[in-house]
Amino acid sequence: MAPTNPAPAPPDAPYWWQAAPRPVPSREAPPTAVDAVIVGSGLTGLNAALEIARGGRSVVVVEAQALGFGASTRNAGFVSRSFKHGFGTVEKKFGLAYALQLFGELDASVRAVERRIAEENIACFMNTNGRFLPCASEAHLAALLSDLDTQRKHMGFAFTPVSRSNVTRELGTDKYVGGAIVHGLGGLHPGLYHAGLLAAARRAGVAFVDNTPVLSISGQQGAFRVRTSRGEITCRDVVIGTNGYTHGLLPWLDRRLIPFDAFMIATGPLSPEAMARAIPGGKVTIDSNHNALFVRPSPDGTRVLFGGLTGSALANLPDKGRHLQRMLGTLIPSLAQAELDTVWTGKCAATFDLFPHMGCHDGIYFAAGYCFVGVPMGTYLGTKIGQAVLGRREAASLFADKSFRSMPFYNGRPWFVPLVTRYWQGLDARTPSGAIAA
Ligand SMILES: Cc1cc2nc3c(=O)[nH]c(=O)nc-3n(C[C@H](O)[C@H](O)[C@H](O)COP(=O)(O)OP(=O)(O)OC[C@H]3O[C@@H](n4cnc5c(N)ncnc54)[C@H](O)[C@@H]3O)c2cc1C
Known part of the structure; x- marks a missing residue:
């Protein structure tokens, strides 16, 4: 059952939490076994969870803090396909076909937000008035x-x-x-958008465990052991949706993200x-x-x-x-x-090539590095990574194909x-x- 009373807002709470407060802690114990564990309850995690649950698999989202604690309820709510690299730069570097595909996917990410809002009937002040x-x-x-x-x-x-x-x-x-x-671009209320997705995920049967950091992931695809502060979960698949809050679970990912x-x-x-x-x-x-x-x-x-x-x-x-x-x-x-x-x-999290990335490393799925366009990209790549877990063809994306590079000696601490x-x-x-x- 979803708790109904909001938690009291801390003094540094985002403006958005006034209309969409953090849910009261559920104190729900983690399950011992599920098909998929999602780490992080932001837009990436919720969209992945929704997709996987609708694909008929059991899913639990494990969140270190209150549900929706991260950037997904703290952002400005801009919904755009803007990108650190202009069309011309991408065309010059990678060719026209690549630029067309890239900007096509950026546009698809905006449409993915609109579609989620329409399908889940989320009242979140979405506007596209420019x-x-x-x-x-x-x-x-x-x-x-x-x-x-x-x-x-x-x-x-x-x-x-x-x-x-x-x-x-x-x-x-x-x-x-x-x-x-x-x-054709605009904005939304990020708190209400997140709350609507949370409700949709609950309706789809997704389980949530809050205030429970994931401490380590061991094993391999098909038989992972996810150790949390309140017990271990065995599962077939793990998705990391921690973006700017990524630290310590998958050192390979730490070395590629710049929080x-x-x-x-x-x-x-x-x-x-x-x-x-x-x-x-x-x-x-x-x-x-x-x-x-x-x-x-x-x-x-x-x-x-x-x-x-x-x-x-x-x-x-x-x-x-x-x-x-x-x-x-x-x-x-x-x-x-x-x-x-x-x-x-x-x-937030950037990447060294200033492209968002999704993929699977050592059997662990991830989508991250949204470089400030995480509202559409978290929705879009969160959905795609859920499709990847289900082994669906729709998971294909240019953001999965790009090599995801780090820098020598970088360990995830962005001193620069x-x-x-x-x-x-x-x-x-x-x-x-x-x-x-x-
Ligand atoms: C001030 C601000 C303004 C922004 N403005 C915009 C904007 O206007 N438009 C736009 O598109 N983007 C914007 N962004 C970026 C956007 O909000 C993010 O890219 C996006 O929300 C990332 O979503 P996410 O689900 O991947 O991560 P998040 O929403 O950050 O969620 C990650 C979650 O993972 C949890 N977590 C971390 N480690 C663990 C662990 N070990 N165990 C369990 N849980 C863990 C964290 O507690 C957190 O709740 C803005 C960001 C900020 C901060």
Whole structure:
């Protein structure tokens, strides 16, 4: 039985947990034997679990913390097919056929979110009213428009350029030189999306064990032993869905993922007039800085949610919140006096080639390294990895075929992330909007 009373929210709880609180701990004991154990209860884990359970197998999701503790309920809720590599770069490096397949799968990941929401009837404020991409410099703008043009030509992805003078129709700022609106993309409420998936997985017969870290995995495919803090589970298959929280279970995976922290704030409630001044276009917005600033209205249109300082050292979260509050006031001057309601953080994971990856290593399935597009990619690759466990042909993906490389001497401790972040901030400081983070 699913517990019904929410757990009390901790002070650093994400804004999203107000509408979608963490479920109370179930205290359910782990089963001793199942077909599949899923490690982690985020979008990857839930989508894999749903798929495997619907394939007729018994599944348990084991989560170290409260269900949905990770980034899946902490993100900005942007649903996009944006990627660290532009279409042109991928085409140049790997050829047109590859670029078409890659961007085809990115688009399929957005459609996978829409399909899950429709099939499971999840009320999570999904909208596709466009994604605004403002640019911090003329060079960024030229590169963006050229890449979007190539995507339109090859993939049919529609966009509208936004001139400098029209930026204020979308965002109450003069910090950008122009930008573009990509149509057919948008956002959702990540807490409610996750809660809907959790309910769907329970309906499909998936069992959940919370507050129970998986400590080790031994044995081999067909006969794994998963040792948890509350007993051992034997199973045929294991799926790791721990992304930015990956540590210590499969050293091979640790050496390929680069975890980093991301930060967000929510303002206090604002009047409809203040909201219209701050984000007149009402769209999810992410700028072109190397260390991007991202901003959106809350789904109920009463608050501004803002993120930045990605990859910087965690240090003191309240200080980080005040820093982001100052940055938001500099970016959108009408919000300079806006009250800071909530600050939170979560862990993402990048990879050395900046591609997400899925696969099977030593018989253990994984999907991870979403490089900030984990809402669609966690849904898509989580589903695919579930199909792979079932041995289905639909599991095929370009993200499974790519070789997944590490770096010599890298052991999963990303000491270089703050250095890269500082380098990016240095580059961004030369642009009017990037200088905000300084
Ligand atoms: C602030 C922020 C903003 C973001 N914005 C966006 C956005 O707008 N759009 C977008 O697409 N992506 C965004 N992302 C990224 C996205 O949220 C993630 O890529 C995605 O949620 C990853 O999902 P997941 O299920 O793989 O991992 P997670 O949701 O992080 O779940 C992993 C879970 O594994 C558990 N776990 C770890 N180790 C163990 C263990 N040993 N035993 C049991 N359980 C374990 C953890 O406790 C955790 O709950 C953002 C992330 C952050 C932090």
